Amino acid sequence: MNIFECMRVAVRGLISNKMRTMLTMLGIIIGVAVTILVVAIGEGASARVQQTVADLGTNLLTIWNGPPSMHIAPAAALAASSGTSATSSNGVPVPPQAPNRLTLQQAEFIQQNFKQTVAAVSPIIRGNVQIRMGGTNATTNLQGVETTYPFVNNASVELGSFFTQSDVDGNAKVCVVGETVVNNMTGSPNTNVIGRSIYINKQEFKILGVLTPKGTGAWGQDQDDVILCPITTAMHRILHRNLTVDFMGVRCTSVKMMPLATQQIASYLRVEHHLQPPFPQNDDFEIHSATEILQRQQSITGTMTTLLSIVAVISLVVGGIGIMNIMLVSVTERTREIGIRKAIGATPRDILLQFLIESSTISLLGGIIGIALGVTGAVILAKLGGWNVIVDPSSVVAALVVSAGVGIFFGIYPASKAAGLHPIEALRFE
Amino acid sequence: MSDVDSKQVQPMLSLREIRKTYVMGDQVVNALDGVDIDIYPGEFVAIMGPSGSGKSTLMHIIGCLDAPTSGSYLLDGIEVAEMDDYELANVRNKKIGFVFQGFNLLARTSAQQNVELPLVYGRRKDRAERAIAALEKVGLGNRLDHKPNQLSGGQQQRVAIARALASDPLIILADEPTGNLASLQSEEIMQIFQELNDEGITIVMVTHEPDIGRHCKRTVTIKDGHLLRDELVENRVMAADLLVEMRQEHDLLHTA
Numbered sequence: 241m242n243i244f245e246c247m248r249v250a251v252r253g254l255i256s257n258k259m260r261t262m263l264t265m266l267g268i269i270i271g272v273a274v275t276i277l278v279v280a281i282g283e284g285a286s287a288r289v290q291q292t293v294a295d296l297g298t299n300l301l302t303i304w305n306g307p308p309s310m311h312i313a314p315a316a317a318l319a320a321s322s323g324t325s326a327t328s329s330n331g332v333p334v335p336p337q338a339p340n341r342l343t344l345q346q347a348e349f350i351q352q353n354f355k356q357t358v359a360a361v362s363p364i365i366r367g368n369v370q371i372r373m374g375g376t377n378a379t380t381n382l383q384g385v386e387t388t389y390p391f392v393n394n395a396s397v398e399l400g401s402f403f404t405q406s407d408v409d410g411n412a413k414v415c416v417v418g419e420t421v422v423n424n425m426t427g428s429p430n431t432n433v434i435g436r437s438i439y440i441n442k443q444e445f446k447i448l449g450v451l452t453p454k455g456t457g458a459w460g461q462d463q464d465d466v467i468l469c470p471i472t473t474a475m476h477r478i479l480h481r482n483l484t485v486d487f488m489g490v491r492c493t494s495v496k497m498m499p500l501a502t503q504q505i506a507s508y509l510r511v512e513h514h515l516q517p518p519f520p521q522n523d524d525f526e527i528h529s530a531t532e533i534l535q536r537q538q539s540i541t542g543t544m545t546t547l548l549s550i551v552a553v554i555s556l557v558v559g560g561i562g563i564m565n566i567m568l569v570s571v572t573e574r575t576r577e578i579g580i581r582k583a584i585g586a587t588p589r590d591i592l593l594q595f596l597i598e599s600s601t602i603s604l605l606g607g608i609i610g611i612a613l614g615v616t617g618a619v620i621l622a623k624l625g626g627w628n629v630i631v632d633p634s635s636v637v638a639a640l641v642v643s644a645g646v647g648i649f650f651g652i653y654p655a656s657k658a659a660g661l662h663p664i665e666a667l668r669f670e
Numbered sequence: 671m672s673d674v675d676s677k678q679v680q681p682m683l684s685l686r687e688i689r690k691t692y693v694m695g696d697q698v699v700n701a702l703d704g705v706d707i708d709i710y711p712g713e714f715v716a717i718m719g720p721s722g723s724g725k726s727t728l729m730h731i732i733g734c735l736d737a738p739t740s741g742s743y744l745l746d747g748i749e750v751a752e753m754d755d756y757e758l759a760n761v762r763n764k765k766i767g768f769v770f771q772g773f774n775l776l777a778r779t780s781a782q783q784n785v786e787l788p789l790v791y792g793r794r795k796d797r798a799e800r801a802i803a804a805l806e807k808v809g810l811g812n813r814l815d816h817k818p819n820q821l822s823g824g825q826q827q828r829v830a831i832a833r834a835l836a837s838d839p840l841i842i843l844a845d846e847p848t849g850n851l852a853s854l855q856s857e858e859i860m861q862i863f864q865e866l867n868d869e870g871i872t873i874v875m876v877t878h879e880p881d882i883g884r885h886c887k888r889t890v891t892i893k894d895g896h897l898l899r900d901e902l903v904e905n906r907v908m909a910a911d912l913l914v915e916m917r918q919e920h921d922l923l924h925t926a
């Protein structure tokens with residue numbers, strides 16, 4: 241009996257027992273669907289982070305306030321809407337005890353004195369603000385930046401222009417807005433808002449330009465829901481936090497120079513902040529590189545993948561045991577049929593093959609349904625949830641192979657039981 | 671034993687001192703207790719005897735479905751005891767056609783597919799033609815797609831005979847092939863067997879009905895696992911003639 245004939249017989253048997261077949265497949269379906277979905281989410285997330293890092297450039301360093309033990313992770317900080325409140329790792333707010341914060345003067349010093357390693361520094365202060373344009377109100381993220389911002393952060397204006405050094409020097413009430421802000425204020429991302437007024441915390445600002453959209457960031461935040469204004473204006477007129485900044489971006493002259501730049505900046509800040517060794521334990525700042533963020537994200541993804549792989553393996557094993565159980569029932573139910581087949585010349589191998597093909601057909605069908613569900617889930621997440629998901633064809637192939645393998649592995653025992661039946665005893669079986 | 675001519679040729683089956691013992695707890699049943707039989711090509715043998723005398727046990731051993739506890743069984747000159755599972759499967763597939771009392775067809779499977787099954791296991795390419803030819807031979811050329819539950823008992827038994835015929839076996843073994851059938855259907859089955867035997871196929875069948883036994887050429891009677899009698903049939907009944915009579919009676923009954 242050839243394989244296709246066996247499959248036809250197997251499929252016919254499975255169809256005549258639809259409900260039982262479905263229930264048997266359930267474990268495999270769930271296992272495969274979860275695996276496909278998780279892999280798609282993981283791939284999507286790491287692709288997005290890689291894209292972000294590529295967008296930012298690998299020669300970018302960021303300097304953050306606060307001792308590492310008290311400082312919230314940059315990932316969370318970026319995603320967090322509030323840029324000022326410090327939170328400990330367990331979410332309890334900690335009193336602002338660190339007296340030394342990064343300042344504009346320090347940014348200026350780094351920019352001026354490490355010319356060999358540092359190309360430009362972009363200090364940033366930020367906070368949530370109320371905005372109003374015409375009759376429309378919203379809250380958004382205001383960032384006070386220097387004119388170095390576009391260069392350091394790989395940003396550009398799509399329409400209009402960025403503000404100039406004289407705007408910064410004069411605390412000018414001018415701003416550049418992200419596309420989401422335009423959309424929120426006017427109902428369309430394409431409205432020309434250049435030269436129009438926008439009220440930020442009830443103060444009138446003039447819109448100079450619109451930023452080129454960046455889309456969703458590495459942690460799912462909308463990078464276009466932002467308003468940039470001169471850092472001096474933000475400090476003195478809006479946020480009222482004179483001179484201290486939240487973080488700064490440092491564009492190094494090359495990737496090779498990054499370790500040296502990190503070292504120079506750290507020594508400078510330690511002196512400036514009057515810190516005592518040991519370092520880096522006593523540092524009250526953090527310096528990160530984009531690649532470091534990438535590595536961190538990859539290790540998080542790795543842990544997630546491992547955990548969910550365990551879940552998937554468990555559900556595949558449970559599914560496999562379900563298949564084994566149903567195959568044992570099937571062998572018992574069909575003892576007479578096995579007897580008939582043996583009596584007319586089926587070899588033990590023929591019987592073994594028949595039942596193995598049947599069990600792997602169940603699990604393969606389950607795998608196919610699982611893949612369909614997983615891919616559908618991924619598409620739904622992408623369409624409705626705006627998630628970045630990537631269904632890797634190799635994960636689909638792997639799912640097919642694994643589910644067929646589960647069927648074969650858990651089918652071996654029932655199938656060999658069938659193959660070993662004595663023809664007469666099988667025919668006598670009631 | 672049988673006719674003098676056939677003694678010159680090699681027996682197709684040769685059983686010597688065949689014993690089969692079933693042990694159930696402390697009870698020992700000697701289902702077969704030293705049976706010697708030779709069956710030659712072209713014979714048509716009825717194995718007879720009371721219930722529990724060991725007829726089925728003997729047939730299963732002849733059919734290579736069961737192994738004797740001891741004794742020698744040569745099939746076509748080869749010792750069956752020395753065969754492994756794969757050789758036995760091959761013998762059952764190619765050399766023997768078995769017809770069971772209870773038909774033993776695969777349910778939900780068409781007549782044609784049932785007949786094709788041994789050909790499938792024999793890996794024969796021409797199985798559709800052969801299956802159809804076999805079904806035509808037993809008069810079921812118009813029932814190819816019927817499932818067993820859409821056929822009468824007699825028809826089911828004829829499908830089973832077609833299945834036994836399909837792979838051109840040396841010998842057809844039938845264990846009470848008419849046991850579940852009414853007399854008219856039984857007669858039809860016996861007619862098919864007689865025709866097949868006339869074409870040269872060796873047939874061994876079990877029956878406990880003397881009337882059926884008289885359709886054969888030789889009867890072997892066993893009792894308590896022993897050979898009791900082995901005799902040639904005199905005044906052999908030809909099913910074809912009997913069927914003409916039976917049908918006439920039947921018609922008379924219905925026209926009266």
Ligand SMILES: Nc1ncnc2c1ncn2[C@@H]1O[C@H](COP(=O)(O)OP(=O)(O)OP(=O)(O)O)[C@@H](O)[C@H]1O
Nearest residue numbers: 692694699701720721722723724725726727728878
């Ligand atoms: N699997 C078995 N286990 C124990 N005893 C068995 C087994 N099969 C058969 N027997 C015994 O062997 C003896 C012969 O049985 P067998 O089936 O050959 O009889 P039979 O001649 O075919 O009878 P019948 O005409 O009723 O079919 C019986 O006494 C039966 O009880």
Ligand SMILES: [Mg+2]
Nearest residue numbers: 725726727845
């Ligand atoms: Mg019997």
